[in-house]
Amino acid sequence: MSASLPRVNQGIRVPQIRLIGAKGEQVGIVDAAEGLRRAREEGLDLVEVAPLAKPPVCRILDYGKFLYALSKKEKEARRKHKIIExxxxxxxxxxxxxxxxxxxxxxxxxxxxxxxxxxxxxxxxxxxxxxxxxxxxxxxxxxxxxxxxxxxxxxxxxxxxxxxxxxxKAGGKKSAPARPAMIPGKNEKGQTNSSHAEIKDEQSSKKTV
The missing domain is CATH 3.30.110.10 (Translation initiation factor 3 (IF-3), C-terminal domain)
Structure with a gap:
């Protein structure tokens, strides 16, 4: 996650902002306090999305979802810029x-x-x-x-x-994982082999006769 996160809610300390509503509609220039009040009414957050604009642009949205989307975008960018050795x-x-x-x-x-x-x-x-x-x-x-x-x-x-x-190659073949060593009397799932168990029982019964 980027070390420089956007200002949010009470952290937006400017007198006025250009507000974008929760549905993307342009509300216009309002007091920062008014923008925060509108965000609270909708159960959302006021997030500064363009701090260098005059006045700064803020948007009403879900801050948690915003951070998740930002993190996902940064991970995708790092994946695309992976250093190929x-x-x-x-x-x-x-x-x-x-x-x-x-x-x-x-x-x-x-x-x-x-x-x-x-x-x-x-x-x-x-x-x-x-x-x-x-x-x-x-x-x-x-x-x-x-x-x-x-x-x-x-x-x-x-x-x-x-x-x-x-x-x-894109979508190239993958090597098959190594198969686990077989244990005598066990199948591939580690379960007791019934035929092996029957032989053991038969041998045991012969000893007791």
Whole structure:
């Protein structure tokens, strides 16, 4: 919420105001005390909406609802001006499958948060002589992100690295949450599995015979 809130009711300390009624009608220039009296009669508040005007403009309205609308507007403005970061994911042309999947999950997580992703593929030593292996790795990574992102830019080979920039897709796919570990004898809801319980009862009865 903004630190500078509008003056309201007795806080409006000017002799005269330009008054706007509760329905948006222009009442005209009246004494501030008269504006406050009218607001009280309607069970509402007198709020200064244009303090720099001569005289200041005040409106009769519900101050609580006014603050809520103001807060909502500020949150929406902050959301639209969110700083978008560029997160880097580094690969090599000979990366192992486990490490590849970890890098891929990280990239998807960044994209789901609205950030851009910079993929950097490094060629070490003589790996540069097998450029096609690295290009296939980039193609695979791009396909694995197809539901999450679109390619913004591909720098091509610069030195011993290729960089590809990805931007999140509007309404892009979300990663499925991890499923909880199953407990023996329990179903997915944590309830006792009836067939498992029956086997236990049968085993118990055999012991007591």
């Amino acid at each position: 560029v997160k880097e994911v580094k690969l090599t042309s000979k990366i192992g499958e486990h490490d590849y999947q970890t890098k891929l999950r990280n990239a998807r997580r960044f994209l789901e948060k609205g950030d851009r992703v910079k993929l950097t593929l490094f060629f070490r030593g003589r790996e540069i002589t097998h450029l096609e292996i690295g290009l296939k790795m980039i193609e695979r990574f791009t396909q694995d992100l197809a539901d999450w992102a679109a390619v913004e830019r591909n720098t091509g080979l610069e030195g011993k690295a290729i960089q590809v920039y990805f931007a999140p």
